[in-house]
Amino acid sequence: xxxxxxxxxxxxxxxxxxxxxxxxxxxxxxxxxxxxxxxxxxxxxxxxxxxxxxxxxxxxxxxxxxxxxxxxxxxxxxxxxxxxxxxxxxxxxxxxxxxxxxxx
Amino acid sequence: xxxxxxxxxxxxxxxxxxxxxxxxxxxxxxxxxxxxxxxxxxxxxxxxxxxxxxxxxxxxxxxxxxxxxxxxxxxxxxxxxxxxxxxxxxxxxxxxxxxxxxxxxxxxxxxxxxxxxxxxxxxxxxxxxxxxxxxxxxxxxxxxxxxxxxxxxxxxxxxxxxxxxxxxxxxxxxxxxxxxxxxxxxxxxxxxxxxxxxxxxxxxxxxxxxxxxxxxxxxxxxxxxxxxxxxxxxxxxxxxxxx
Numbered sequence: 001x002x003x004x005x006x007x008x009x010x011x012x013x014x015x016x017x018x019x020x021x022x023x024x025x026x027x028x029x030x031x032x033x034x035x036x037x038x039x040x041x042x043x044x045x046x047x048x049x050x051x052x053x054x055x056x057x058x059x060x061x062x063x064x065x066x067x068x069x070x071x072x073x074x075x076x077x078x079x080x081x082x083x084x085x086x087x088x089x090x091x092x093x094x095x096x097x098x099x100x101x102x103x104x
Numbered sequence: 105x106x107x108x109x110x111x112x113x114x115x116x117x118x119x120x121x122x123x124x125x126x127x128x129x130x131x132x133x134x135x136x137x138x139x140x141x142x143x144x145x146x147x148x149x150x151x152x153x154x155x156x157x158x159x160x161x162x163x164x165x166x167x168x169x170x171x172x173x174x175x176x177x178x179x180x181x182x183x184x185x186x187x188x189x190x191x192x193x194x195x196x197x198x199x200x201x202x203x204x205x206x207x208x209x210x211x212x213x214x215x216x217x218x219x220x221x222x223x224x225x226x227x228x229x230x231x232x233x234x235x236x237x238x239x240x241x242x243x244x245x246x247x248x249x250x251x252x253x254x255x256x257x258x259x260x261x262x263x264x265x266x267x268x269x270x271x272x273x274x275x276x277x278x279x280x281x282x283x284x285x286x287x288x289x290x291x292x293x294x295x296x297x298x299x300x301x302x303x304x305x306x307x308x309x310x311x312x313x314x315x316x317x318x319x320x321x322x323x324x325x326x327x328x329x330x331x332x333x334x335x336x337x338x339x340x341x342x343x344x345x346x347x
Binding site: 040042044047051054055057058061065068069075078079082 | 246262265271297300301304307308311314315316318319
């Protein structure tokens with residue numbers, strides 16, 4: 001029989017996976033954005049990349065909501081962690097903070 | 105949470121949710137309606153219809169445009185299997201595409217002639233100031249086949265921008281007298297990019313609604329009067345994000 005801790009750890013794993021996928025993808029897309037507007041070098045997958053990132057971010061939000069419900073986060077914290085996924089690198093930093101808080 | 109806080113939070117959440125829903129609706133309308141609008145009437149300078157960094161608007165495809173600038177014939181490219189009538193042709197028939205350099209320093213690809221590929225390749229390579237009219241077409245999908253310069257498999261902005269040393273306006277112009285290819289009818293009735301954005305905005309609206317509900321819902325209280333928590337789960341976090 002799974003304990004509540006197991007339930008939270010499962011949600012934590014899902015959140016960490018999505019935080020890293022979305023965060024890494026956002027870093028790549030930011031580099032593509034700089035290449036396009038800073039060096040006039042647009043990649044062929046630029047527009048499609050942002051589309052894919054949009055859907056990845058939607059799944060990331062579901063993972064945030066999942067862990068927020070199980071760990072009983074305050075609404076403000078949910079919003080901050082959700083918004084962290086929209087800023088390059090900050091989403092990865094937020095993942096470290098969340099993991100540290102829930103595993104210590 | 106006091107009733108005043110609940111009302112304020114509800115008002116703020118409602119504003120966010122409505123904004124997200126409207127943004128989704130706006131994207132959805134542009135995804136479903138723009139595709140079927142009639143071409144514009146009148147002749148418009150091409151840069152007014154297709155500003156730099158913008159795609160050819162769906163409702164502008166097939167519209168008459170004017171192009172004024174320096175025709176750089178020495179940078180011509182040939183696109184095989186094209187005819188003056190717009191019908192498909194064999195590989196010996198070509199369109200000749202040349203950039204017209206506008207005063208802004210950006211260029212517009214223009215289909216200036218149609219005929220035999222050998223004949224078009226041998227035409228003069230001068231640079232002259234021109235003022236011409238034609239119809240605007242969207243950038244074509246990139247062809248999978250590779251061709252060596254000056255031959256191009258398709259008139260694709262992403263490809264041409266690597267061929268010519270200027271910024272390019274999206275799409276291309278077919279001068280009067282040559283019939284543009286009939287674009288394939290859309291396989292589906294919506295523009296996928298705008299449709300995807302619409303779905304994402306609506307998802308964000310649902311997410312905001314869930315957050316709002318979690319913020320204002322009554323807290324379950326256990327028999328000893330403390331807020332109920334999941335056994336083994338961390339205590340509710342504070343606003344600083346720490347338990």
